[in-house]
């Protein structure tokens with residue numbers, strides 16, 4: 001089976017599909033949020049990928065969106081990470 005070629009053209013709805021994945025909060029031992037992450041199958045290549053953000057409680061100038069790209073462990077092309085799909089997804093607030 002051959003893998004999808006690396007392609008920086010992202011299919012429509014890729015970021016929207018990631019937006020629908022639930023965030024899991026990472027907390028320190030006092031229960032304060034130190035980051036958030038989500039994982040799932042990349043809507044483009046189907047391989048497992050993850051998004052993680054460092055978010056600390058009290059930050060008030062968080063951007064509303066962040067750029068993410070597929071980071072699956074499969075080599076779609078030499079020297080590249082993921083399949084090339086990328087987009088902007090919403091950032092959660094602690």
Ligand SMILES: [Zn+2]
Pocket residue numbers: 042045046047070072073074076082083
């Ligand atoms: Zn992949």
Ligand SMILES: [Zn+2]
Pocket residue numbers: 042043044045046047049070071072082083084085
């Ligand atoms: Zn992918």
